[in-house]
Amino acid sequence: MTLVQVILVVICITPYGIDNAYGLITSNAQKDATQLMNENFVVTVVTLLSSFYCSGSCYMFLISSSSFRRAVKDRIFWWRRANRINPFQAATVGRAS
Known part of the structure; x- marks a missing residue:
């Protein structure tokens, strides 16, 4: 799992650093x-x-973890409210509890 995260960082973040370095190096150059x-x-x-x-981290977990896929599937496809009954306690007049 950590190896996949490292690969994701290298693929996604390294080009950004290279582009910033190129921009700084060529900032004074004349460009057409x-x-x-x-x-x-x-x-x-x-x-x-x-x-x-x-x-990408979400997609990475979806690809590599079966338990994460199962949890996401349960949340998306089977999202229902549980039937919860809240007992209503009516106030009784004249009775001592």
Whole structure:
């Protein structure tokens, strides 16, 4: 399970760090419109990939844990309120308990 989490972090977060480092290194360089368009596309893809990390842990647990899958299935498909009866205690007048 920990190995899968480490792989998820490497896949999702490492490109974000590389893109930030590239942005800092090339911040003073002259760039034409095509290069700026390509860089913005890469930033969009990296942002999308890094946002998958937040939901990826849920998907990772769904894939790797049968008990987690069972609990999620029970919560989604069988979500019903339990029939709970609350006894009503009527006040009786003139009777000593």
